[in-house]
Structures are given as C-alpha cells and as structure tokens.
Amino acid sequence: MAQRLQKELANxxxxxxxxxxxxxxxxxxxxxxxxxNVDGAPNTLYEGEIFKLQFKFPQRYPFDSPSVMFIxxxxxxxxxxxxxGHICLSILTDEWSPALSVQSVCxxxxxxxxSCKAKSRPPDxxxxxxxxxxxxxxxxxxxxxxxxxV
Amino acid sequence: MEKRSTxxxxxxxxxxxxxxxxxxxxxxxxxxxxxxxxxxxxYDDYMDDTDDLEYTSSNASKYDxxxxxxxxxxxxxxxxxxxxxxxxxxxNLSQSTTNQPDLSKSLTKRNIELxxxxxxxxxxxxxxxQYMTECIADVNSVLELTPTITRTLLHHFKWDKxxxxxxxxxxxxxxxxxxxxxxxxFRPNTYKRTTSSQSxxxxxxxxxxxxxxxxxxxxxxxxxxxCGHKFCKPCWREYLxxxxxxxxxxxxxxxxxxxxxxxxxxxxxxxxxxxPIVKIKYQHLITNSFVECNRLMRWCPAPNCSxxxxxxxxxxxxxxxxxxHVFCFSCGELWHDPVKCKWxxxxxxKCDDDSETSNWxxxxxxxxxxxxxxxxxxxxxxxxxxKNQACRSEFCWVCLGPWEPHGSSWYNCNRFNEDDAxxxxxxxxxxxxxxxxxLHYCNRYMNHHQSLKLEQKLTASIREKMEEMQQHNMSWIExxxxxxxxxxxxxxxxxxxxxxxxxxxxxxxNHSIIFExxxxxxxxxxxxxxxxxxxxxxxxxxxxxxxxxxDKYRYxxxxxxxxxxxxxxxxxxxxxxxxxxx
Ligand SMILES: [Zn+2]
Ligand SMILES: [Zn+2]
Ligand SMILES: [Zn+2]
Ligand SMILES: [Zn+2]
Ligand SMILES: [Zn+2]
Ligand SMILES: [Zn+2]
Numbered sequence: 157m158a159q160r161l162q163k164e165l166a167n168x169x170x171x172x173x174x175x176x177x178x179x180x181x182x183x184x185x186x187x188x189x190x191x192x193n194v195d196g197a198p199n200t201l202y203e204g205e206i207f208k209l210q211f212k213f214p215q216r217y218p219f220d221s222p223s224v225m226f227i228x229x230x231x232x233x234x235x236x237x238x239x240x241g242h243i244c245l246s247i248l249t250d251e252w253s254p255a256l257s258v259q260s261v262c263x264x265x266x267x268x269x270x271s272c273k274a275k276s277r278p279p280d281x282x283x284x285x286x287x288x289x290x291x292x293x294x295x296x297x298x299x300x301x302x303x304x305x306v
Numbered sequence: 307m308e309k310r311s312t313x314x315x316x317x318x319x320x321x322x323x324x325x326x327x328x329x330x331x332x333x334x335x336x337x338x339x340x341x342x343x344x345x346x347x348x349y350d351d352y353m354d355d356t357d358d359l360e361y362t363s364s365n366a367s368k369y370d371x372x373x374x375x376x377x378x379x380x381x382x383x384x385x386x387x388x389x390x391x392x393x394x395x396x397x398n399l400s401q402s403t404t405n406q407p408d409l410s411k412s413l414t415k416r417n418i419e420l421x422x423x424x425x426x427x428x429x430x431x432x433x434x435x436q437y438m439t440e441c442i443a444d445v446n447s448v449l450e451l452t453p454t455i456t457r458t459l460l461h462h463f464k465w466d467k468x469x470x471x472x473x474x475x476x477x478x479x480x481x482x483x484x485x486x487x488x489x490x491x492f493r494p495n496t497y498k499r500t501t502s503s504q505s506x507x508x509x510x511x512x513x514x515x516x517x518x519x520x521x522x523x524x525x526x527x528x529x530x531x532x533c534g535h536k537f538c539k540p541c542w543r544e545y546l547x548x549x550x551x552x553x554x555x556x557x558x559x560x561x562x563x564x565x566x567x568x569x570x571x572x573x574x575x576x577x578x579x580x581x582p583i584v585k586i587k588y589q590h591l592i593t594n595s596f597v598e599c600n601r602l603m604r605w606c607p608a609p610n611c612s613x614x615x616x617x618x619x620x621x622x623x624x625x626x627x628x629x630x631h632v633f634c635f636s637c638g639e640l641w642h643d644p645v646k647c648k649w650x651x652x653x654x655x656k657c658d659d660d661s662e663t664s665n666w667x668x669x670x671x672x673x674x675x676x677x678x679x680x681x682x683x684x685x686x687x688x689x690x691x692x693k694n695q696a697c698r699s700e701f702c703w704v705c706l707g708p709w710e711p712h713g714s715s716w717y718n719c720n721r722f723n724e725d726d727a728x729x730x731x732x733x734x735x736x737x738x739x740x741x742x743x744x745l746h747y748c749n750r751y752m753n754h755h756q757s758l759k760l761e762q763k764l765t766a767s768i769r770e771k772m773e774e775m776q777q778h779n780m781s782w783i784e785x786x787x788x789x790x791x792x793x794x795x796x797x798x799x800x801x802x803x804x805x806x807x808x809x810x811x812x813x814x815x816n817h818s819i820i821f822e823x824x825x826x827x828x829x830x831x832x833x834x835x836x837x838x839x840x841x842x843x844x845x846x847x848x849x850x851x852x853x854x855x856x857d858k859y860r861y862x863x864x865x866x867x868x869x870x871x872x873x874x875x876x877x878x879x880x881x882x883x884x885x886x887x888x
Contacts, residue, residue: 163520218518219548253564254518254545255537260564 161187161213164258173262179208188213191227192262200270207232209265210241211258212293221252223295224261233275236268240285242294243268244278249299426617426635428628429603431593434614438596441465449474454571455488461557462486465600487560487569489532516541518562529578531570535563542578546570550584556591606631607638622647643801644873645808649884653807656888657748674699675706744888747810754803757836761796764839768792771843778845787852787859791839794859798832798866805869811888817872817881824869831862 165187168178179191190211196202207230212223226232226241236244247256247264278284290296429437438457445467446456462485463470473482483490513522516538523538530536537545545562549555559570572592579585597603597614606613608631615625615635622636624643633640637647645653674690677697690709692699700709772785805825812818835858843851876882 160518160520216544216548219544247564251565253562253566254541255535255563 158187160218165190168258171259173259173266175266176209176262190258194265194269196232197266197270201272201275202232202269205230205232209262211261218254218256221248221295222258222261223293224248224265225294232269233277234269234272235274235276235278237278238281238284238288239277240288240291242284242288242297244299246299249295424617424621424623424625424635426615426623426625428606429614429616430628431612434593434597435589437616438593441467441596445470451491452573454573455491458488458557458569458571459486461595461599465596487567488571489568514538518545529574531561531568531574533561533563533566533568535561535566537562539578543580546575546578546588547581547584550588550591554591556588557595604635604638607633640800642804642807644870645804649811650804650807652888653751653810656744657751675701675708740888744810747806751803751806754799754806758796758799758803761792764795765792768839768843771845775845775848778848780848784852787856788839788843791835791855791859794862795832795835795839798828798835798862801866801870802828802832808873811884811886813883813885815881815883817876821869821872821876824865824872828862828865828869831858831865835859835862 165178175195175197177193179193190213192209192211194207194209196205196207207226208228210225210227214220214222224245225243226237231237231239231241238244243265245261245264245268247253247261285291288294288297442453442457442460445460446453448471449456449459451459459470459474459482460467463473479492480490513524514528514536515522516528516536518537518541521538527538528536529539529542542562546559549559557569559575560566561568561570572588575588576585579588594605597605601620602618603614603616604625606615606627606629608627608629611627611629611631613627613629615627617623617625617635620636622634624632624641625635626632634642634647637651639647639650639654642650674692674694674697676699677692677694690701692701701707702709768788768791772788775785775788776782802825805821805828809818809822809825812821835855838855838858843855845851873882
C-alpha cells in the first residue's frame with residue numbers, strides 16, 4: 157500500500173488543508189509516520205496555538221485504520237482530547253472505512269477543534285491517562301463513544 | 307452507555323426536502339425490527355453519500371463529538387479473605403467458570419428422561435447448510451426475489467418467515483428494505499444519480515479511480531453493490547478478508563464506503579473472494595447466524611461439537627445431541643430441572659460475579675480511619691490496632707472512632723447507640739446476613755458441582771469393581787446394577803445442584819418448607835449412596851451388596867421423583883414466589 161500513501165502524500169501537498177502542513181523533517185525517508193503541524197484556526201479557541209498531529213500507518217493500511225494522536229508538549233485542550241494526545245473520534249476506530257484518508261481524518265479534527273465552545277479535558281482524563289493500555293498507541297484502547305454534544 | 311454511531315450527527319435537514327426522498331418519510335411509526343434507532347438518519351446519510359460520492363472526505367468532516375470511556379478490567383481485590391469457609395467457596399466460585407467444559411464433558415453420557423412430546427432433530431453441519439437453503443427457497447417461492455435478498459431479509463427477521471411475509475405484504479416495502487439495509491429491487495432509480503454521473507465520467511475517462519488504493523481501473527475491474535459505491539476488486543477482496551478473518555463478520559459486513567450501511571450479499575462475497583480458507587470461514591459465519599438467529603435452532607454447546615438441534619417449537623426441554631451431550635434447548639445449559647432458565651441464568655451470573663467477593667470484603671473488613679490500610683477483624687474485641695507498623699493507630703471497630711474516648715470498656719463501644727454508628731452497623735449486618743445466605747446455597751451447589759466432576763473417576767473405580775465381581779461368579783448382566791447406581795447418583799447430584807439455585811430465589815412459604823424437606827431427604831439419600839459406592843462395595847458378599855445398592859439407588863430415584871414432581875406441581879399451581887432482588 158506504499159503507493160496509496162505516496163499518493164496521499166502528493167494530494168496532501170498539492171491540496172493542503174488550511175492551517176495544516178506536513179512536518180518535512182519527520183517525513184523524509186519514512187512514509188509510515190507522518191507528523192502534521194496544526195495551526196489553531198483564526199476565530200476559534202485555539203487561535204495562535206500550534207500543535208503536532210502524528211499519523212502512524214499500519215501494515216494493512218487503509219484496511220486497518222491509522223493510529224492518530226497529538227504529540228509534543230502542546231496538546232489541544234478539548235473535551236475529546238486526552239492530555240496524553242489520544243483523540244476520541246469514532247472514524248478512527250469503529251467507523252473507519254478504507255475509503256477514508258489522511259485528508260478526511262484531518263478535516264474531522266479541524267472541525268472538532270473549531271466547534272469547541274469551552275476548553276476542557278474529558279471528564280475521565282486523569283484516570284485514562286494513567287491507565288490506558290499503551291500511551292504511544294491509542295488503537296490499543298477500546299474506545300466507547302456515547303452521545304454527548306460539546 | 308450506548309455505543310454511538312456518527313450517523314446521527316450528520317443528519318442534514320436539507321435532505322428532508324429532497325423531493326425524491328419524500329416518500330421515505332411517510333409511515334414512520336415504531337418498528338420492532340428496527341435495530342438502529344437512527345434509521346431515518348442513516349438513510350439520510352446514505353442518500354447524502356450517494357449524492358456527493360466524490361466528496362467522501364467532506365462527510366468525514368462531520369466529526370463525532372464524543373468523549374470516551376476506557377473500559378476497565380475488574381480489579382483484583384487487595385485483600386484475600388482468610389476465613390477458610392469463605393475462601394474455599396470463593397475459590398470454588400472461580401472454578402465454576404473455568405471448569406465448566408470439563409463438567410459438561412463428564413456429563414456427556416447421562417441419561418436424562420427426555421420428554422417424548424418434544425420433537426427435535428439433530429443436524430450435522432452439512433444438514434444445516436441444506437436446511438438453510440431450503441428455508442430460503444421456500445420463502446422465495448412466494449416472494450420471488452433473489453436468494454441473496456431473501457436471505458438478508460430472513461436474517462433481518464431472525465429467520466421468522468411469517469413475520470417477514472407479514473411485513474412484506476403490509477404495503478411499505480421500501481421501508482422494509484431500508485430497515486434491512488438492502489437496496490430495494492423494486493426501486494432501481496433510487497441510485498440512478500450516482501450511477502449516471504459515474505457513467506458520464508466513465509465515458510470521458512474510460513477509467514475509474516478506486517477510492518481505496520487510488521489506482522485507475524477500467525470498469526470491469528471495479529465492483530460495487532446496489533448502492534453505487536465502486537472499488538477495485540483487489541481492494542474489495544482485501545476489505546472482505548479483513549472483515550471475515552480479523553473481525554469475524556459474516557452477515558453484517560457493510561459496503562466499504564464510509565457510512566454506507568448497505569450489506570454485502572453472499573453472492574458478491576463469494577464471487578469476490580478467491581482464497582478458499584476465507585470462503586469457508588465466511589460460509590461458516592453465515593450458517594452461524596442462521597442457527598443463532600433461529601429461535602427453533604441451537605448449537606450443541608459441547609466443546610468441539612458442530613451439530614445443531616432443530617426443534618418444532620421453542621421450549622425449555624432437555625435435548626440430546628448425537629455426541630451424547632444433554633442440555634436445555636431454551637438456554638443451552640446442562641439440563642437443569644427443577645430451576646427455570648431465568649433463575650439459573652441469574653444464579654450463574656451471580657456466581658461468576660466478582661461483586662460477591664467485594665461483598666465479603668465489605669462484610670468482614672474495614673479500613674483504618676487514619677491510613678486506609680484494609681483491616682480484617684478476626685476476634686471479638688472491638689479495640690483495633692492498625693497492623694500498619696507506620697500507623698499503629700487505635701480505633702473502635704464498631705464506630706471507627708478513635709479508641710481513646712472509649713475508655714476502659716474493652717468489649718463494648720459506649721457510643722454504640724449513637725445514630726450514625728447504629729446505621730453503619732445495621733448496613734453491615736444486613737450485608738453480612740445476605741452474604742451468609744448466599745454462601746449457604748453456593749457451597750452446596752458447588753459441592754455437587756465438584757462431585758459431578760469426579761464422576762469419571764468414580765465410573766472407573768466402579769468398572770474395576772464390576773470386573774472383580776464378575777470373577778466372583780456374577781454374570782456381566784448381574785453386575786450392571788453398579789453402572790446403574792453411578793448413573794442414578796450423578797443424575798440426583800445434578801438435580802440437587804440445581805435445586806440450590808432454585809431455592810436461593812425462593813420466598814419462604816408452606817410449599818417452600820415442603821420443598822426444603824424433600825431436598826434434605828434427597829441430599830441424605832444421595833450421600834448415603836455415594837458413601838456406599840465409594841467404600842463398601844466388596845465381592846465377598848456380592849448378593850447382599852447388590853441388594854443394598856439397589857435399595858439405595860431406588861430410594862434415591864424415588865426421592866428425586868418426589869422432589870421434582872412437587873416442584874412441577876408448584877409451577878402448575880403457582881406455589882412458588884420469588885425474591886427478585888437477590
Ligand atoms: Zn482499489
Ligand atoms: Zn455503499
Ligand atoms: Zn453435540
Ligand atoms: Zn434452560
Ligand atoms: Zn492505620
Ligand atoms: Zn466505638
């Protein structure tokens with residue numbers, strides 16, 4: 157599936173999502189891990205902040221979903237983002253479809269940040285961060301989604 | 307907590323005004339077969355997806371605003387109960403789950419009286435496939451659809467063809483197909499827009515881009531379902547293989563497009579797949595759903611048995627598989643007369659439930675009010691000294707207050723009657739009492755459970771004795787009484803075991819007292835027979851031994867019958883009252 161990733165990369169460069177750019181230094185040589193710089197969009201709670209979003213692609217990508225999380229010391233303060241960078245987003249797990257892409261995931265995350273009305277951590281942040289199965293891989297967590305509008 | 311799909315969140319009101327969709331919003335009363343409450347929204351999305359097929363990523367941008375909860379595995383308690391009474395039963399509890407298959411294996415050849423009235427058939431794997439095909443053909447002779455659509459509809463109605471027929475002819479077939487997540491064969495134009503827009507493009511480009519691998523393919527290398535989403539064949543193959551092999555999905559694999567819930571039919575799956583191993587697994591998954599959804603069928607629960615039982619009507623009756631395993635047709639447990647499936651299920655859950663361990667801890671331990679170390683009280687004195695060497699605080703077991711104000715009343719808490727202390731004490735007593743009661747039934751249940759597991763050992767030792775007796779002038783036929791005795795013994799133990807599950811939920815009344823007497827009688831008779839078989843079979847006085855053994859097992863059989871008849875009579879005449887809240 158290297159070909160698909162190659163094409164996704166080309167698409168991403170050609171048709172960038174506003175406020176998102178590939179961290180070139182980290183991509184060189186390794187197509188299986190991408191780091192994307194995310195600029196907090198103007199007129200949102202995150203205006204002026206800069207985050208790093210990491211994509212790790214499994215062997216069977218896109219049949220298997222990518223592992224996506226925020227990394228570095230700035231993690232967006234958001235009710236669906238844990239302080240260890242894990243993101244609670246259904247298309248990353250249950251609703252993953254091979255027809256989705258890096259672009260579609262990025263768009264979801266942008267939209268998730270933009271619609272946030274008040275900065276906060278998930279209510280179970282402390283417990284989750286201490287107990288999640290693998291801090292470096294949110295896919296090891298069994299995620300449960302429930303209806304709760306931000 | 308309900309698992310949620312993103313589907314509802316992207317419910318775009320504009321689609322409500324789409325003239326083509328108008329008729330989908332008529333007649334939307336409640337529907338019991340609707341397993342997805344957001345069905346109408348799903349359909350909206352579904353139309354949404356087909357509208358802007360090329361913009362899949364824009365769908366994805368409707369993100370799912372959902373927090374998550376990490377599931378925790380139950381924590382092991384930090385305190386091990388050291389009362390031998392409790393710890394034995396707790397140990398037994400855990401064995402009850404892990405050793406269940408062993409037990410069922412050993413009970414495999416049990417002769418349980420089967421109700422002649424209850425007609426059933428044992429189906430081998432081949433026969434299951436054959437039966438499934440027949441069911442589909444049968445319904446199809448009326449509906450005249452393709453076998454695949456019929457099978458998907460039957461699956462949706464849990465293989466109840468009457469219900470399917472009823473719904474099929476009640477007029478709103480579009481709704482029916484929508485609920486079953488299949489494209490109506492009678493409304494081909496629903497998806498026309500997608501198809502036509504694609505064919506316009508195709509006439510220009512001659513090639514399609516597969517949205518999964520991003521490669522160009524000619525039309526005949528692309529494949530898709532009625533919904534119009536097309537992907538290249540290698541991608542479909544990979545997608546289906548992942549679903550079947552990694553996720554164990556069969557009947558419920560949906561289209562590979564994001565948020566498209568149209569199910570992949572079996573003909574498509576079988577045509578797309580190439581690997582025979584994947585194909586076989588898929589077929590197994592399909593029959594599995596056929597058997598599991600069918601109220602009148604049940605897989606034999608014996609390990610390594612792949613037969614199924616097919617009954618004429620649904621009832622809690624014992625059935626015997628060709629492999630010898632006897633079980634309850636209604637719930638799949640070992641045949642459990644006299645307790646009803648509902649109460650047995652509750653009982654088994656209770657026995658498996660860790661919370662009983664925590665009840666014990668709640669009843670027998672407290673935390674040091676100062677350092678929170680868990681303390682277990684094992685003597686009569688209320689003056690507690692924390693065992694934590696760094697703490698050593700002194701407090702009163704009863705009120706948990708510091709010991710000092712208690713002065714010299716070493717054995718009595720003089721604050722005992724203060725309201726708070728009293729409340730705490732009452733709560734504790736209550737939980738202790740409930741626990742003791744539970745342990746009473748549980749210990750007896752487990753005792754028979756354990757003894758049954760030793761059946762094979764007993765059978766072996768009895769077989770030796772039978773050989774021995776045959777050397778002492780007894781014929782093979784004459785020594786069969788011993789085999790019969792073991793059989794009766796095990797049958798009685800199995801009945802007794804389940805009487806404790808029954809009794810646990812029973813409210814005390816005149817009949818429950820009679821029942822308990824019967825239970826006690828059978829218990830005594832069984833232990834006598836058991837003891838005799840284990841210790842006193844000798845070939846010295848074979849004739850006398852035979853007489854004694856026969857007397858004993860006949861008495862057991864008789865007591866068992868009395869007990870069961872009384873319980874059954876109680877079911878008919880409503881003697882039994884239950885404590886629902888245990
Ligand atoms: Zn493809
Ligand atoms: Zn589709
Ligand atoms: Zn069997
Ligand atoms: Zn049952
Ligand atoms: Zn202490
Ligand atoms: Zn006290």
